[in-house]
Amino acid sequence: MGEDLEKIKNKIKETLKLNKYETNAYFTLLKLGKSRPTDIAKNSNIPIQRIYDVLKSLEKKGLITTKDQIYYEILEPSLSFQTIAQNLIADANIKAREIENIGQFLSGITTIKTIDEIKIIYGVKETIGNTITYVKNCNEKPYFMVYKVLDKLLDLWPLLYEIISTTKNGAYLLLPYDAKIGEKYIEESKKHNFEIIKSRAVFMDLYVGCKTVIIGLPSKIYEVISIVINNEEFSNALKERMREIINKF
Template sequence: MREDEIIEKLQRLGLTKYESLAYITLLKLGPSKATDVTKESGIPHTRVYDVLSSLHRKGFVDVMQGTPRLYKPVNPEVVLEKIKEDLIEDIEVLKRAFLDLYREAHGEELPEIWTIQGFENTVERAEHIIRTAKYEVLINTPFEFLKLLQSEIKNRKDVIFVIISNFGEEIPEWLRQDNIILAKSGGAPWLMASWIIGDVNYALFFGALPRDRRREKFYSFWAKSPRIIQNYMHWFYTIYFDNSEVIKPLNYNGLSKPLSLVNIRTLITVLKFAGLPRKAEIVGRYIDTKEPVNLEGKIVDYEYTPLTANITFRYNGSELKVGGIGSYFEDVEGEKFILLD
């Protein structure tokens, strides 16, 4: 590497041009007097002592006391490793600080949306969503793609699945689990897009499946943002599920309790099979005051339209309207719904 390139990289690490020249010179000469550094590097005599003192403070140079005073370069591996550790620590601190700033201003994590290239990569992301979901998975996709997720779906009996597809006459055995709701697409809507959504953590979206072998040219979209994914969930139900025919209901009595959900429309869909009233716990916040709440009571009613989804929750002798994330007409914004019986 040329010397000017080394100087440029040292400057990116925080050294000045003169400091970079002085350190390189000491590596060439070994322990040296300031006057020797001046002669070899061309650094003005009036500046060299300040430059060497600054390098000492930054950990690049050791000072050997005596007459004359000598300056010794610190081993490059030692000094650069220390810079690397400090830089990584500073980056991590900044990442946390930036995320905290965004969270304070917007009330959620920083949204993340990526483009995924390659059909196999898309399948892997869909499998990841199913593996990592804690409460619910929503899937709208052609059966051709759904079959690729068979193994992951069979392994998850501890989350609620709501699956929409162009099913045939027979329901496969691996889709007969108690925790699965199946709906047969009403027609064209399922062709418009595929969605695989896990809780409010991850969502995968893509269009038509590849029809040829050029699967590396296939693109999908991966999102991580609770409020964005809440919108996706809304579309999932109002565009697709509500226009499809339920062909396999949830076996609510066969599920382990308590049962936790994070989407208000999934909750109401489950309640349609479970019946009312239902003992439940609501985790969220009051909409007016933003105060966090944890309420235990009974769900006694629900409202479900393309524009509105909420439950009536009886708590301490009064009734509260509870909606999902982003609610503003109701009394409580629910972030987690726990069915207790």
């Protein structure tokens, strides 16, 4: 139990960017409940001259509250951490939009346009991030073939849902014939107009949309290595193959 608590303390300290005094004061309040600053300082090994700055910082971060700076107590953790998480998401979305706008601006002033492009992407998050970008810029109904991704569906679902929710006109989702997937994943996919097809022809992780093809392959070092191919003829050929698979369904 002690080791688990220490891991949680370190995780909170790292994630919320708390210093040593802030972390100690927060966990002291968790243990003692409503307390005076002097008691918090004593039980947290914090110099008395520092305690008010520490408590003020925790209050500003939305972790604790006070009445007249006489007594301090924690805000209900599930609510306070949820609020912090939502704020982080909002900040991340703003930053993401800023980055997208910069990319669009730079694209507008670029004199050399690459028509056909092949590039390699290393890593799961990097692959999904690139996929989201291509999905956003594609107005047709794309094809997804899902194979090895299913082995880590539970862990990857939040990222995969980003792709699902980004599609503009739904998508075709091809799964292995014997795939067993939780009902909630099926329902969420169908809510976004995903047509689910099970086939024995599924053998890799693949995205085909507009002129872009993304092929994902497992890697011992990077988990995933993906090849992105921007070539209209190649993309159309794969779409034709996908349609053949779907028509046999």
